Amino acid sequence: MSRINRQLRLKSRPEGLVKREDFDLQEYPVAELKDGEVLVRVLYLSMDPTNRVWMSDIPQYMPPVAIGEVMRGLGLGRVVMSKSANYAEGDLVQGLLGWQDYAVIDDSHLKDYVKLPPRPPVPLPTLLGACGFSGITAYYGLTEIAPVQPGETLVVSAAAGSVGSIVGQIGKLRGARVVGIAGGPEKCRYLIDELGFDAAVDYKAEDWKKALADATPDGVHVNFENVGGPVMRAVLSRMVNGGRVALCGLIANYTSGARPSDDYSVIIVKRLTVRGFLAFDYRDTQKAVQELIGWVLKGRIKAEETIEDGLENAPLVLNQLFEGSNRGKLLLRVSDEV
Amino acid sequence: MSRINRQLRLKSRPEGLVKREDFDLQEYPVAELKDGEVLVRVLYLSMDPTNRVWMSDIPQYMPPVAIGEVMRGLGLGRVVMSKSANYAEGDLVQGLLGWQDYAVIDDSHLKDYVKLPPRPPVPLPTLLGACGFSGITAYYGLTEIAPVQPGETLVVSAAAGSVGSIVGQIGKLRGARVVGIAGGPEKCRYLIDELGFDAAVDYKAEDWKKALADATPDGVHVNFENVGGPVMRAVLSRMVNGGRVALCGLIANYTSGARPSDDYSVIIVKRLTVRGFLAFDYRDTQKAVQELIGWVLKGRIKAEETIEDGLENAPLVLNQLFEGSNRGKLLLRVSDEV
Numbered sequence: 250m251s252r253i254n255r256q257l258r259l260k261s262r263p264e265g266l267v268k269r270e271d272f273d274l275q276e277y278p279v280a281e282l283k284d285g286e287v288l289v290r291v292l293y294l295s296m297d298p299t300n301r302v303w304m305s306d307i308p309q310y311m312p313p314v315a316i317g318e319v320m321r322g323l324g325l326g327r328v329v330m331s332k333s334a335n336y337a338e339g340d341l342v343q344g345l346l347g348w349q350d351y352a353v354i355d356d357s358h359l360k361d362y363v364k365l366p367p368r369p370p371v372p373l374p375t376l377l378g379a380c381g382f383s384g385i386t387a388y389y390g391l392t393e394i395a396p397v398q399p400g401e402t403l404v405v406s407a408a409a410g411s412v413g414s415i416v417g418q419i420g421k422l423r424g425a426r427v428v429g430i431a432g433g434p435e436k437c438r439y440l441i442d443e444l445g446f447d448a449a450v451d452y453k454a455e456d457w458k459k460a461l462a463d464a465t466p467d468g469v470h471v472n473f474e475n476v477g478g479p480v481m482r483a484v485l486s487r488m489v490n491g492g493r494v495a496l497c498g499l500i501a502n503y504t505s506g507a508r509p510s511d512d513y514s515v516i517i518v519k520r521l522t523v524r525g526f527l528a529f530d531y532r533d534t535q536k537a538v539q540e541l542i543g544w545v546l547k548g549r550i551k552a553e554e555t556i557e558d559g560l561e562n563a564p565l566v567l568n569q570l571f572e573g574s575n576r577g578k579l580l581l582r583v584s585d586e587v
Numbered sequence: 588m589s590r591i592n593r594q595l596r597l598k599s600r601p602e603g604l605v606k607r608e609d610f611d612l613q614e615y616p617v618a619e620l621k622d623g624e625v626l627v628r629v630l631y632l633s634m635d636p637t638n639r640v641w642m643s644d645i646p647q648y649m650p651p652v653a654i655g656e657v658m659r660g661l662g663l664g665r666v667v668m669s670k671s672a673n674y675a676e677g678d679l680v681q682g683l684l685g686w687q688d689y690a691v692i693d694d695s696h697l698k699d700y701v702k703l704p705p706r707p708p709v710p711l712p713t714l715l716g717a718c719g720f721s722g723i724t725a726y727y728g729l730t731e732i733a734p735v736q737p738g739e740t741l742v743v744s745a746a747a748g749s750v751g752s753i754v755g756q757i758g759k760l761r762g763a764r765v766v767g768i769a770g771g772p773e774k775c776r777y778l779i780d781e782l783g784f785d786a787a788v789d790y791k792a793e794d795w796k797k798a799l800a801d802a803t804p805d806g807v808h809v810n811f812e813n814v815g816g817p818v819m820r821a822v823l824s825r826m827v828n829g830g831r832v833a834l835c836g837l838i839a840n841y842t843s844g845a846r847p848s849d850d851y852s853v854i855i856v857k858r859l860t861v862r863g864f865l866a867f868d869y870r871d872t873q874k875a876v877q878e879l880i881g882w883v884l885k886g887r888i889k890a891e892e893t894i895e896d897g898l899e900n901a902p903l904v905l906n907q908l909f910e911g912s913n914r915g916k917l918l919l920r921v922s923d924e925v
Contacts, residue, residue, distance in 0.1 A: 308824070310856050477851060486646075496854050512847040513815060516834050516863035518648050523861040525854035 252279040255560055256319045257348040263304055265504050266571060267564045274561055285356040287336045289326035291346050295377045296567050296579040301503045310527055320348035325377050341365035348563050350583060371545055378578030379415055379552035380541045386497060386528035387415035388537040390473055394524045395495035399424030401470035406480050409436040411578035416473045417446050418550045428464045430480055432573045444551060458483050477501045485515045494523040504571045553577030590617040593898055594657045595686040601642055603842050604909060605902040612899055623694040625674045627664035629684050633715045634905050634917040639841045648865055658686035663715050679703035686901050709883055716916030717753055717890035718879045724835060724866035725753035726875040728811055732862045733833035737762030739808035744818050747774040749916035754811045755784050756888045766802045768818055770911040782889060796821050815839045823853045832861040842909045891915030
């Protein structure tokens with residue numbers, strides 16, 4: 250029985266939003282496994298802003314994906330065949346499986362993948378979202394990068410997204426006053442009514458800067474920044490002297506093509522500490538994952554996912570992140586459970 | 588005997604470089620002292636980039652100087668009359684004395700001024716330079732804001748200036764490899780031959796970016812930033828992952844009138860920590876001053892000043908900072924010793 254592997258290979262570097270034609274969908278038979286190799290059926294792909302960055306030929310923390318290469322992407326899969334002593338059939342594997350149906354991984358790259366037990370305590374989508382890199386990002390951002398203290402005001406942008414929604418909830422667990430910035434009244438309602446934020450600011454509303462000021466009467470002590478651009482500038486203008494910024498993402502810049510026009514002077518005037526970080530650097534730690542799983546199981550953190558179907562749709566599904574149409578973690582289901 | 592006080596009052600907000608006509612030189616007789624008041628003869632005024640910021644109506648850490656107000660400025664003066672129990676004739680006073688011949692200070696503002704002994708251990712100009720706010724800025728920037736460790740590479744911009752020249756020398760005392768960025772071959776020679784920097788990059792030379800790369804083969808661990816703009820962008824591109832930036836000044840922006848076009852993304856990609864700070868916040872501490880005086884007396888730090896004469900010349904002298912024509916601390920001598 251020969252399996253067919255469909256792969257999305259980068260054909261051209263997108264400008265602005267991603268187009269279907271920026272990728273080639275190619276099919277190859279899966280080759281026979283060599284010793285030490287493992288065949289993984291990709292179940293879910295994590296749709297992340299960093300995917301968009303990897304498509305661009307700009308300075309970044311990993312090399313850009315080359316033209317003709319399988320698109321790089323974080324995913325969760327199940328081992329369907331193993332010629333390695335380190336994996337058994339049925340094991341779950343998380344890591345950079347790529348935008349394809351099957352990934353072959355081998356013993357020499359063990360450290361690049363996390364092996365999970367066949368039956369994890371939370372649903373698979375949650376493993377890639379609230380208890381995966383999105384949750385890890387939120388966790389370390391608020392504990393190590395810009396620790397928030399009880400009674401302080403925390404502002405998080407892209408607050409209804411995969412990272413922002415967890416940031417706000419961890420902020421509440423830590424006793425902070427939490428203000429979320431999101432697009433549209435429905436997302437703002439969600440933040441307050443369902444996630445327990447203290448206030449929400451709709452950046453699509455005309456008077457949003459005034460709303461932000463009203464929501465932060467004591468200024469902003471910590472900004473967990475996912476967006477950049479005008480949203481970030483408005484939040485920085487509300488920071489207290491000595492405030493801290495966890496700089497996680499600048500999604501406003503990723504598809505705009507415009508030259509950023511940020512201004513470092515506010516960092517001096519307000520004596521800010523701005524720290525950039527990448528959850529990627531915390532990939533070897535399981536401490537955050539265990540704590541996040543505990544919170545989800547106890548209902549202290551609500552995990553939400555937006556799940557779309559079909560490998561071939563990956564390029565267009567990714568755009569939801571930049572159009573702001575998803576809520577919680579955006580995932581692509583590549584295959585039903587096997 | 589009635590003394591005449593000449594004052595430079597802000598007449599219009601400068602655009603770009605400062606013009607003489609942006610100020611009114613006015614003369615007033617010095618009024619009789621009231622109880623608790625002290626008359627200070629201004630001896631030296633410190634010419635600082637922050638003076639230029641105070642002239643502009645932009646967000647900053649103090650209110651801008653109002654039109655018609657005496658220009659705010661740090662200075663060193665001597666008490667010539669005292670009706671306060673806290674000051675004696677002959678005491679030296681440092682603080683915001685303003686761009687004028689005489690300042691009247693009073694007991695209710697004691698904490699805003701530093702009283703110095705009549706005969707300090709270093710020359711008066713050095714008290715305003717290497718052992719004043721410039722030295723304090725360098726000291727805390729390299730010890731608290733972005734501590735540099737032995738063997739690390741430190742890059743400082745505006746390296747031949749009042750702060751930069753001390754930063755580099757403290758960096759050497761702490762065992763760092765020190766690279767200075769300055770304008771012109773003469774300043775670069777000065778940094779290496781006289782101040783003991785390991786390398787110097789002339790940002791006016793055509794191939795300066797390559798020179799910077801050559802001078803930082805192991806990347807940059809700490810950037811002490813005084814300039815901003817293209818110089819800062821080039822240094823950030825050389826930072827190691829996890830590097831630290833002490834953000835002290837953005838002098839490139841102060842007179843340009845151009846909207847800054849910085850880019851925060853490098854902070855994420857390289858996981859930088861960027862901390863803004865103001866020496867102003869350290870004005871109550873004498874620890875740094877004592878250590879700096881000790882270093883100067885032992886010859887471990889060379890203090891240099893560029894001294895110009897005449898209160899009426901203050902507006903034009905200040906421009907030297909933006910034209911890069913001074914070396915070391917830029918001072919205006921308002922009066923010979925009294």
